[in-house]
Amino acid sequence: MSSLSGLPRRIIKETEKLLQDPVPGISAVPHEDNARYFNVIIQGPDSSPYEGGTFKLELFLPDDYPMAPPKVRFLTKIFHPNIDRLGRICLDILKDKWSPALQIRTVLLSIQALLSAPNPDDPLNNEAADLWKKDERRAIETAREYIRLYASE
Amino acid sequence: MINKYKLILTLDAMGNSWSNRNATSNQNVPNGTLGPRPPQNAAQRNEINPRMLFYNSEFAWNFGENVFEGLSPYNSNALDIPPPSVVHERTVRNVVRLSKSSLQLVPSTLPKCYVLQFHFDTLVDCGILTYFLAKEFQDDHLLSFSSQCCSQPSIQYFRAGLGQTYRQGEAEALNFSKVAKESLVYRETDEYPVIVEIKCNLSNTGQAGTLGTELSSRSENSTNEEIEGYYIYLSLDKEQISSGTFPLRVIKQKIIVHGVIYELEEIYGIDSGNTATAQGCVSSTCYSEDGTNCAICLSQPRDTALLPCRHMCLCSECAQRLRFQSNSCPICRQSVQSFLQVKGLQSHKNN
Numbered sequence: 001m002s003s004l005s006g007l008p009r010r011i012i013k014e015t016e017k018l019l020q021d022p023v024p025g026i027s028a029v030p031h032e033d034n035a036r037y038f039n040v041i042i043q044g045p046d047s048s049p050y051e052g053g054t055f056k057l058e059l060f061l062p063d064d065y066p067m068a069p070p071k072v073r074f075l076t077k078i079f080h081p082n083i084d085r086l087g088r089i090c091l092d093i094l095k096d097k098w099s100p101a102l103q104i105r106t107v108l109l110s111i112q113a114l115l116s117a118p119n120p121d122d123p124l125n126n127e128a129a130d131l132w133k134k135d136e137r138r139a140i141e142t143a144r145e146y147i148r149l150y151a152s153e
Numbered sequence: 154m155i156n157k158y159k160l161i162l163t164l165d166a167m168g169n170s171w172s173n174r175n176a177t178s179n180q181n182v183p184n185g186t187l188g189p190r191p192p193q194n195a196a197q198r199n200e201i202n203p204r205m206l207f208y209n210s211e212f213a214w215n216f217g218e219n220v221f222e223g224l225s226p227y228n229s230n231a232l233d234i235p236p237p238s239v240v241h242e243r244t245v246r247n248v249v250r251l252s253k254s255s256l257q258l259v260p261s262t263l264p265k266c267y268v269l270q271f272h273f274d275t276l277v278d279c280g281i282l283t284y285f286l287a288k289e290f291q292d293d294h295l296l297s298f299s300s301q302c303c304s305q306p307s308i309q310y311f312r313a314g315l316g317q318t319y320r321q322g323e324a325e326a327l328n329f330s331k332v333a334k335e336s337l338v339y340r341e342t343d344e345y346p347v348i349v350e351i352k353c354n355l356s357n358t359g360q361a362g363t364l365g366t367e368l369s370s371r372s373e374n375s376t377n378e379e380i381e382g383y384y385i386y387l388s389l390d391k392e393q394i395s396s397g398t399f400p401l402r403v404i405k406q407k408i409i410v411h412g413v414i415y416e417l418e419e420i421y422g423i424d425s426g427n428t429a430t431a432q433g434c435v436s437s438t439c440y441s442e443d444g445t446n447c448a449i450c451l452s453q454p455r456d457t458a459l460l461p462c463r464h465m466c467l468c469s470e471c472a473q474r475l476r477f478q479s480n481s482c483p484i485c486r487q488s489v490q491s492f493l494q495v496k497g498l499q500s501h502k503n504n
Contacts, residue, residue: 101483
């Protein structure tokens with residue numbers, strides 16, 4: 001963390017808290033060369049279609065953070081109605097519902113919750129959303145198949 | 154000691170229409186007195202924001218040499234908006250403090266009958282009355298109450314002093330075999346289960362009686378910015394009905410200063426991370442996580458509340474930044490009309 005000096009106090013505080021007191025099932029570690037870039041790992045929540053999966057994400061804090069939301073993206077391929085092929089996430093708090101009172105911690109918790117509650121009525125991945133609506137059992141099977149292929153350690 | 158009992162008075166209730174309407178008259182008000190009276194007509198009052206007073210829940214707030222500033226938000230996207238104005242707020246001295254947790258109905262000497270009891274401190278001689286199941290009437294600048302079930306209550310007088318206890322007269326006890334306990338739960342109607350009226354300015358009421366001589370000497374020293382009347386509206390909690398004790402919850406509070414009636418509004422998050430009072434606030438966890446620090450920088454102590462939502466969640470520095478970058482409260486996303494910075498809060502917390 002060589003670039004720590006120019007970093008806002010808020011980001012330092014959030015990072016310290018994330019490392020000292022991590023959220024269960026979530027790890028977020030800042031990159032050695034860029035303290036605004038985090039390598040994130042989220043465990044698929046229990047009793048969700050993503051149980052047992054280990055998902056890698058990248059999180060970046062833009063210059064105007066916390067006035068602007070962090071940029072978050074799945075690196076691991078995932079079959080989810082609100083996450084597209086490029087890993088982009090459809091989540092209101094990452095867009096218009098962002099508030100500077102939210103934090104890295106709360107954002108990652110929201111993403112974990114999105115895994116527990118896929119919302120096919122607000123789709124970003126139409127293929128997944130259509131299957132979710134037509135045949136939820138097969139959609140969940142597909143999600144599990146993706147985990148076997150891409151999200152198992 | 155006297156400094157401990159102060160309230161913040163926001164003179165022009167922050168609504169734009171209100172500010173504009175009174176812009177000229179406010180300037181004519183000499184410093185150290187209160188602003189013009191709000192319109193007395195109820196219809197007029199509804200179309201503008203009500204005047205509000207802000208306080209912290211325990212009233213033990215030492216401001217010292219304080220100045221309050223209300224800053225209007227400034228939206229950089231709309232350049233035709235005039236630059237933000239700075240409004241200096243004045244304080245009102247509160248002379249009566251009620252212990253909210255001590256408010257309860259206790260058994261009277263008669264079976265099944267209960268009387269109101271609470272502890273309080275007062276800096277002036279005062280008179281206290283309790284109304285059960287009463288409706289409120291407002292004429293000119295006076296509040297009056299009429300009870301559906303009980304006769305006009307009698308006033309009890311108290312001298313200035315700390316740690317006093319009010320206990321309602323036995324003759325006014327509420328009989329639970331005649332009045333259902335459920336009726337003491339507030340149902341959002343114009344009938345309030347319990348109203349406590351505290352008259353703090355006895356010289357005006359003509360009821361001072363034997364206390365009269367002392368009162369006249371007091372009024373020479375006192376400023377005009379003192380509370381004349383204090384009204385507390387109470388309700389029983391639904392969950393408490395079956396239990397044997399009857400603590401009461403505050404629904405709202407009003408005070409009269411200089412003949413003007415104000416409703417007291419609590420600032421959420423002003424008490425060092427204690428947010429039990431922030432009812433219905435979706436993201437109250439935002440407070441607890443970082444104690445008393447600003448929700449944006451997480452490092453400076455909070456000293457700025459947003460209006461009208463009354464979330465005290467920012468330090469003054471971040472409030473300045475927020476003014477130029479966003480229009481909504483970080484806690485509830487309600488749009489911000491103005492900022493209320495409370496100077497002197499910090500020195501109190503350090504004590």
